[in-house]
Amino acid sequence: MISIIGAGICGLSIGWYLAKAGKKVQIFDQGKAGQKASWASAGMLASNIESEPGEEKLLPLLLESRSLWGEFTKALEKDSSIPISISANGTLAVALNSDDKKIIEHAFEYKKSLGLDLELLSGKEVRKIEPHLSPKVCLGMYSLSDSFIDSRLVLKALKIAFSNAGGRLRENSKIEEVLIKNGGVKGVISNGKKISSSFVVIAAGAWSGKIKGILEKIQLPIRPVKGQMLLVRMQKSNLFLKHAVWSPRVYLVPKPDLGLYIGATVEEKNFDDRITAGGMHDLLRFSCELLPGIYDLEITEMSSGLRPTSRDDAPILGPLKFDNKIIEGLAVATGHHRNGILLAPITAKSISHYILEGELLKCIEPFGFDRFLQNT
Incomplete structure (x- = not known):
């Protein structure tokens, strides 16, 4: 056995x-x-x-x-x-300001040096494929090879x-x-x-x-690293993401049967997995900056997990x-x-x-x- x-x-x-x-x-x-x-x-x-x-x-x-x-x-x-499907739309990392832009540009050069297949997009090009993102988006890094799954x-x-x-x-x-x-x-x-x-x-x-x-x-x-997340009900009629979208502070992942996943905090809190007002505040603030239409969406779940992390x-x-x-x-x-x-x-x-x-x-x-x- x-x-x-x-x-x-x-x-x-x-x-x-x-x-x-x-x-x-x-x-x-x-x-x-x-x-x-x-x-x-x-x-x-x-x-x-x-x-x-x-x-x-x-x-x-x-x-x-x-x-x-x-x-x-x-x-x-x-x-x-x-039936299980893997998203084929790829993943975006985007910048909302000049500081973010430097982070994305540096990350792009580093990843390209490793031979990874990535593409830089202008803010206009990003919003063309994800029109509901903030008009403040000024740069994007796109990976068609990356995906996500339920x-x-x-x-x-x-x-x-x-x-x-x-x-x-x-x-x-x-x-x-x-x-x-x-x-x-x-x-x-x-x-x-x-x-x-x-x-x-x-x-x-x-x-x-x-x-x-x-x-x-x-x-x-091994130590626990806490991550808090939430789900909002995504209305296909007026707010829909095709890609997983990252910023330096938050990431959004569309889940066809669940809504929009917003994550995730990174906290050294030992085995304390309580959901906190501060964690939810940060996730909502940063996600609204990235995707303003989130403001009026219903929150359907708040959760947390403890990532098992080695030295x-x-x-x-x-x-x-x-x-x-x-x-x-x-x-x-x-x-x-x-x-x-x-x-x-x-x-x-x-x-x-x-x-x-x-x-x-x-x-x-x-x-x-x-x-x-x-x-x-």
Whole structure:
């Protein structure tokens, strides 16, 4: 039996891959599946627009995972019978003033130096393709390769596909401890009950380092980074975006069945996920500057999530070591920060391959837990 701790998009994707391969798999979640960071996500598949200085080693992994999303959704549609579409309109980053313009110009030069496919647009060109944006928009950076997806629909489909493949989802089942004996995994304790497992995958997001036992001793360098978001009801008759649109302060993502996603704050608040007046104020102020018509729209949801963030903002993927020895039967898939949705396909592919074949795919070798041991 393989036990996966955490039923966010990465845990569900890994479980689906393993169950499809004929393995007995159970996924534990301390609450409802897919209701934490994955639920609050915008569903961005934007490796071009989101790439930042200092993340050069991460970029190839982001690009590879983005390229897998077409195949991933096709298989998921087949296994869940839920149609899933990826937006083909691309993503815009825009400037509203001279300071923003400098930020966009600098970002464009940096991204072009990495070989990313981007185009600079004048304010007039931006408003031609998105006429409802503020007349203050003076510059845009456009990536046709970037896209977005309805992450909540993906989560729904993953739960169905995992179940159809024979997997067992155990919600409201907190893992209290991972049991280790003689350097290898023996099982887990959930709600006071010992459950034998031949392999355990830690995919518990921001809570990955909070599980008792060996994980406390390893001290995974994972911290929560809070993100608040909201949804407004978008009226197609008078306000409609085709693209995901970024400014240096906020981003907007159209969701055909939900409305307009507005996100997201970046806050170091430990495990405090409360929705705050200040967070909502900032999101509404910045989004109204970008898309003035938002002012009269109905707010349909306010939410928050805790992004699992590592010391270098890159994921931790693969086996874990203690006292310089690999713990047999234990792997981790966490620390995805703002890229959990984008990296779900490569995470599922690489972690399932490690469990099934006993080897690491080359693409995730730079993202092992070892890199933090080397820096201490």
